[in-house]
Each structure stands twice: as structure tokens, then as C-alpha cells.
Amino acid sequence: xxTYQRMVLASRPKGAVTPDNFRLEAAEVPAIKxxxxxxxxxxxxxxxxxxxxxxxxxxxxxxxxxxxxxxxxTVGEIVESKNPKFAVGDKVNGMLGWTEMAxxxxxxxxxxxxxxxxxxxxxxxxxxxxxxxxxxxxxxxxPKQGETIVxxxxxxxxxxxxxxLAKKHGCRAVGIAGGPEKCAYVVNELGFDACIDxxxxxxxxxxxxxxxxxxxxIFENVxxxxxxxxxxxxxxFGRIALCGLISGYDGESMALNNVRQFLTxxxxxxxxxxxxxxxxWPQGLQELGKLVATGxxxxxxSVADGLQSAPEAFIGLLKGKNxxxxxxxxx
Amino acid sequence: xxTYQRMVLASRPKGAVTPDNFRLEAAEVPAIKxxxxxxxxxxxxxxxxxxxxxxxxxxxxxxxxxxxxxxxxTVGEIVESKNPKFAVGDKVNGMLGWTEMAxxxxxxxxxxxxxxxxxxxxxxxxxxxxxxxxxxxxxxxxPKQGETIVxxxxxxxxxxxxxxLAKKHGCRAVGIAGGPEKCAYVVNELGFDACIDxxxxxxxxxxxxxxxxxxxxIFENVxxxxxxxxxxxxxxFGRIALCGLISGYDGESMALNNVRQFLTxxxxxxxxxxxxxxxxWPQGLQELGKLVATGxxxxxxSVADGLQSAPEAFIGLLKGKNxxxxxxxxx
Numbered sequence: 001x002x003t004y005q006r007m008v009l010a011s012r013p014k015g016a017v018t019p020d021n022f023r024l025e026a027a028e029v030p031a032i033k034x035x036x037x038x039x040x041x042x043x044x045x046x047x048x049x050x051x052x053x054x055x056x057x058x059x060x061x062x063x064x065x066x067x068x069x070x071x072x073x074t075v076g077e078i079v080e081s082k083n084p085k086f087a088v089g090d091k092v093n094g095m096l097g098w099t100e101m102a103x104x105x106x107x108x109x110x111x112x113x114x115x116x117x118x119x120x121x122x123x124x125x126x127x128x129x130x131x132x133x134x135x136x137x138x139x140x141x142x143p144k145q146g147e148t149i150v151x152x153x154x155x156x157x158x159x160x161x162x163x164x165l166a167k168k169h170g171c172r173a174v175g176i177a178g179g180p181e182k183c184a185y186v187v188n189e190l191g192f193d194a195c196i197d198x199x200x201x202x203x204x205x206x207x208x209x210x211x212x213x214x215x216x217x218i219f220e221n222v223x224x225x226x227x228x229x230x231x232x233x234x235x236x237f238g239r240i241a242l243c244g245l246i247s248g249y250d251g252e253s254m255a256l257n258n259v260r261q262f263l264t265x266x267x268x269x270x271x272x273x274x275x276x277x278x279x280x281w282p283q284g285l286q287e288l289g290k291l292v293a294t295g296x297x298x299x300x301x302s303v304a305d306g307l308q309s310a311p312e313a314f315i316g317l318l319k320g321k322n323x324x325x326x327x328x329x330x331x
Numbered sequence: 332x333x334t335y336q337r338m339v340l341a342s343r344p345k346g347a348v349t350p351d352n353f354r355l356e357a358a359e360v361p362a363i364k365x366x367x368x369x370x371x372x373x374x375x376x377x378x379x380x381x382x383x384x385x386x387x388x389x390x391x392x393x394x395x396x397x398x399x400x401x402x403x404x405t406v407g408e409i410v411e412s413k414n415p416k417f418a419v420g421d422k423v424n425g426m427l428g429w430t431e432m433a434x435x436x437x438x439x440x441x442x443x444x445x446x447x448x449x450x451x452x453x454x455x456x457x458x459x460x461x462x463x464x465x466x467x468x469x470x471x472x473x474p475k476q477g478e479t480i481v482x483x484x485x486x487x488x489x490x491x492x493x494x495x496l497a498k499k500h501g502c503r504a505v506g507i508a509g510g511p512e513k514c515a516y517v518v519n520e521l522g523f524d525a526c527i528d529x530x531x532x533x534x535x536x537x538x539x540x541x542x543x544x545x546x547x548x549i550f551e552n553v554x555x556x557x558x559x560x561x562x563x564x565x566x567x568f569g570r571i572a573l574c575g576l577i578s579g580y581d582g583e584s585m586a587l588n589n590v591r592q593f594l595t596x597x598x599x600x601x602x603x604x605x606x607x608x609x610x611x612w613p614q615g616l617q618e619l620g621k622l623v624a625t626g627x628x629x630x631x632x633s634v635a636d637g638l639q640s641a642p643e644a645f646i647g648l649l650k651g652k653n654x655x656x657x658x659x660x661x662x
Contacts, residue, residue, distance in 0.1 A: 256586065263576055266602045270597070
């Protein structure tokens with residue numbers, strides 16, 4: 001193999017992301033220098049945060065440059081090494097982007113053990129999405145036994161973990177997801193106490209029925225109307241971990257109406273980016289890895305086949321078409 | 332004197348508060364029992380929170396009952412005592428309501444020292460408004476030297492203290508107030524670095540000019556457009572103390588548009604009611620009292636004359652017609 005494929009950002013989206021915002025390129029497999037490794041990526045992770053990075057606006061990270069390989073988390077295998085810390089065959093997790101192969105100096109690569117945890121899980125339950133759930137729930141919401149925790153995008157990579165961890169804290173876990181199939185999965189497979197289908201058109205009444213004692217914590221992934229409906233049910237001193245606002249990533253209005261609740265219920269809210277809290281990762285990943293290895297934490301994957309399918313899979317993710325963690329199988 | 336006057340809630344407001352929501356009553360001065368004191372109130376405090384208590388909605392406190400004396404903070408003097416802790420002539424601060432006289436068991440009365448601090452200040456800078464400023468700034472915003480702190484309703488009882496305390500922390504203090512006279516007072520008398528007149532119709536540009544390094548902390552009293560404009564200028568990890576939403580107390584839309592800022596800038600916000608944090612009052616009141624006694628903390632009062640003028644003064648307060656702490660001089 002002397003060439004590989006990579007996907008670059010061709011243009012910035014105007015409104016919704018379209019396939020022509022991306023361009024597939026062929027590249028020569030490069031020679032590596034001392035200290036470097038060559039990685040063959042097996043899986044690429046697709047995540048909502050990428051949508052924000054495609055825009056040229058002030059945000060928590062520099063925007064993705066036009067013409068550069070799209071950023072993204074990957075798991076793969078060392079195929080060539082001039083770095084004493086890595087041997088050929090080592091499985092590694094990194095942020096190598098939407099590319100089949102990549103050269104790395106190893107600094108940000110993490111060796112992973114696939115004895116009890118499948119490689120792809122390091123992009124999900126035992127990776128950034130799992131840590132996002134762990135941090136937002138444990139460090140921001142700080143759930144207490146008997147409280148009610150609501151999470152939107154509940155069947156997704158992050159939401160599914162939030163609810164399962166909340167159950168382990170002795171909480172009532174209530175999910176919000178799109179469609180009866182996802183809701184059935186959230187309750188029957190993941191063990192949430194209830195899941196509301198926001199597409200059923202009865203959000204407020206369904207939420208009221210599912211949270212008879214009100215809501216103590218919101219793990220918010222969506223924003224907009226769903227967030228507003230949850231705010232209206234908050235109990236005093238409720239906590240909100242603001243993780244994502246996927247309903248507004250294409251420029252839709254994200255107006256929040258129930259602002260008064262923050263005052264009358266003395267709510268606290270914090271927006272966060274889990275990569276800024278690396279000091280918690282060793283502890284969190286150890287806990288998550290143990291739960292996955294022992295079958296106590298379930299997850300589901302949607303796997304698209306081949307890098308060329310990544311744009312369509314990503315667009316589907318933004319519309320909620322995926323079911324569980326969205327991955328792309330590379331080579 | 333065998334009778335006194337008191338003001339009761341006659342009806343709940345539909346939209347804006349009107350004078351006929353209140354009713355002035357004459358009452359007989361009661362005989363007191365063992366353990367009780369009779370207080371003659373000299374000043375009544377008018378505060379925005381009262382507007383929320385006039386409504387029959389789920390909030391942090393039970394609504395004000397129809398036909399009962401309106402709740403409110405007071406300072407006055409013991410005129411009769413069957414309680415060994417209080418002597419006739421003692422000056423006391425309490426929540427005795429919109430009434431010239433009241434009987435109390437003394438439990439929630441606090442004796443105050445008027446040697447260096449004027450009696451009325453215990454309803455303002457050295458009372459609940461001062462503590463609100465102190466708590467929100469010190470415990471929620473936690474300002475660091477060199478940061479920029481913005482406070483709305485900056486010439487008011489709370490806002491004026493927030494900015495002056497922020498200056499003592501070595502911060503840039505920026506106020507928002509209505510009209511050139513209030514803004515001039517905020518800068519020239521209170522020592523804020525800048526004050527923006529939101530009525531001048533140039534809020535966003537004026538705010539940008541006044542906060543060249545962005546905003547690190549917001550002490551929010553108003554909500555709505557003013558809050559949105561501030562959110563747009565927030566720096567990463569900014570903190571918001573949500574103290575009031577006076578622009579929406581009559582049922583106006585309080586929709587917040589810049590919700591995305593909470594995520595991209597990783598902001599935190601907390602709504603609070605200072606009476607739920609009594610553990611901080613001794614420390615805070617001591618600090619505030621010392622600053623007032625030594626002339627380091629300035630404040631201004633609008634004093635309405637007589638209980639009969641309280642409804643009009645309260646309606647004016649909700650419209651921002653007051654200038655400084657709104658009081659009513661009783662007897």
C-alpha cells in the first residue's frame with residue numbers, strides 16, 4: 001500500500017452541512033522520521049462537536065482549516081515505528097482525523113488494551129463520549145440517590161452512558177430520544193426508567209408523566225424546545241450540564257424561554273468541553289473500562305463503511321439518523 | 332396613637348402592577364404578650380423581588396396572600412417590650428412588611444447600631460441589597476484582579492454595591508443603567524470605569540467599547556436584551572450571578588438568544604436568593620458596615636413619603652424611575 005485516502009474540509013457549510021463541504025483525496029504514504037510512528041486507522045469517530053469546528057466563528061477551539069484533514073478521534077494500529085514507546089501491532093487511540101493513515105510523534109497517542117474492551121469502544125464508552133458523560137454527570141450534576149436526571153439524545157454515544165451511570169448513582173434516569181425504536185432501546189436495553197419520544201408531538205405532557213417528582217439534573221445535548229421543556233420541570237437547586245446544542249448547529253434559533261426558572265429555582269448551569277479536564281480522564285476511563293469489560297455498561301454502534309461514506313454518516317448524525325455511537329470503519 | 336396604617340395586597344397584577352392591587356387599611360395598635368415587642372417602623376424597603384411574590388406561581392417562596400400585609404424589609408424602633416432581649420428605643424431591622432407598626436416575637440429582629448451607619452442603610456448597603464451584591468459577586472462570580480465585571484441596574488441598591496466591590500477586587504467595573512444622569516452618577520460618584528445607557532439605543536456598540544477585553548463576570552439584574560448583549564461579549568470560563576430579571580416581571584418575553592455562548596465559552600451561571608445563604612451574612616454585613624462607616628462605599632436613596640405613597644413608588648421602581656435604593660419613610 002503506497003497511497004491512502006483522507007477527507008479534507010472543502011468549504012464551510014451555509015446552514016446545513018452538505019456532502020460538497022468535504023473532499024476525498026488520495027495521498028502518498030509518507031516516510032517516517034526518528035521519533036515518529038505510522039498509524040493505520042481502523043475506526044473514525046463522528047461527533048457533533050465537529051459541526052461547530054467547521055464554522056469560522058470564535059469558539060473554544062480554532063476552526064478547522066479549509067483544505068486540511070477533518071479533525072476527529074481515531075483508533076488504529078501501529079504499522080511502522082521509529083519511536084521506542086510504540087511497537088508495530090500496538091493498538092492506539094488518538095485524534096488523527098478523517099484519514100486512513102497518519103504520522104504521529106506519539107505524544108498524543110494512547111496505547112489501548114483490547115483484551116476485555118473492543119477497540120471501537122475507545123471511541124465511545126471508554127473514550128471521549130464516555131468521559132463527556134462521566135464528567136458532566138459526576139462533576140457538574142453531582143447526582144444524589146433518589147434524584148431525577150434527564151438526558152437528551154439518550155440513545156447516543158454520550159446520552160446512553162449518562163443514563164446508565166445515573167442509575168448506578170441510584171437516580172431515576174429519564175431519556176429523550178427521537179422515535180419509538182430508540183426509546184424502546186433506551187428503556188429495555190440500557191435500563192433507563194423512562195424515555196420520551198420527542199417526535200411524538202406530546203413533549204411537555206410526556207415529560208411531566210415521566211418526571212413525577214420534577215427534575216434535579218439535566219444533561220443537555222440538544223437545546224431549543226427540548227431544553228425549555230425540561231427547564232420548566234426543574235426542582236430547586238437543580239444542576240444543568242450543558243454539553244451540546246445540536247438542534248442549533250445549523251444556525252437555527254436556540255432561544256431559551258424559561259430563563260426565569262434559573263432564578264426562581266436557583267438553578268446552576270455550566271457549559272463544558274471534556275478535553276479541558278484531562279485531570280479526570282485516568283480515573284474516569286478506568287471506571288468506564290471496568291464497567292464495559294464486566295458488561296455493566298452497554299453501548300451500541302452505527303458503523304458506516306469506508307472513509308467515502310463519512311460525510312453522509314456525519315450529516316445523518318446531525319439529524320439524529322444514527323442509532324448509538326456513530327463510527328466509520330476505515331481499513 | 333391608638334391606630335396605625337398598613338398596606339395589604341388587594342389583588343394580583345395582570346401584567347403591570349397598578350395602584351389598585353394594594354389597599355391601605357387602618358388597624359388598632361394591639362396589646363403585646365410576654366416575649367413580644369411592638370415596633371414602630373421608620374423606613375420600608377421596596378425591592379423588585381416583591382413583584383414576583385405578588386403572583387400566584389411556583390417560585391422560591393410562597394406567594395403573598397391576598398388581604399395580608401405586603402411583605403417587606405423594615406427598620407424601626409422598639410416602642411414597647413415584653414422581651415428581655417429588646418429595650419424601648421432599640422433600633423431594629425426586620426421583615427415586618429408594609430406597615431407602620433408591628434408586633435414581633437423578636438426571633439427575626441436584628442438590633443442595629445446607628446453610631447456610624449445611618450438607620451436606613453440597614454435596608455440598603457448594609458442590609459439585604461448589600462448582601463445580595465456581596466454574595467453574588469464574591470461567592471458566584473469570584474472576581475480576579477484585572478477581570479471585567481458588568482452589572483445591570485448599576486445605579487440601584489444592589490448594582491451600585493456590586494461595582495464598588497468589584498473595584499476593590501482590582502477589576503474593571505462596567506455598569507448598565509437607564510439615562511445619562513444615572514450613568515454619570517455611576518461613573519463619577521460610584522467610581523465605575525464605565526456605564527452604558529441602555530436607553531441610548533446603541534447597546535451593543537457601547538458595550539463593546541466599554542469592555543475592550545471582553546466580560547469575565549456578569550451580575551444580572553435585568554435579563555432580556557441587555558443580558559443577551561452581555562453574553563455575546565463573554566470570555567471563556569465567564570461566570571454569571573443571576574440575581575434578578577426585572578425586565579420580565581410583568582410577563583414580557585425573557586427569551587435568551589445567545590445560549591450557544593454558554594457552550595462555546597464554557598460559561599457557568601447560577602440563580603440565587605441571598606436569604607438562603609444566611610451563613611455568609613455575619614461576615615458580609617461586617618465588611619459592608621465597615622466600608623459604609625468609613626465612607627468607602629457610597630449609596631444613594633430615593634425616599635417616598637408615607638405609606639400611602641408606597642404603591643406608586645413600587646410601580647416606579649419596577650420601571651426604573653427610582654435613583655438608588657427605594658425607601659418609604661413611614662413615621
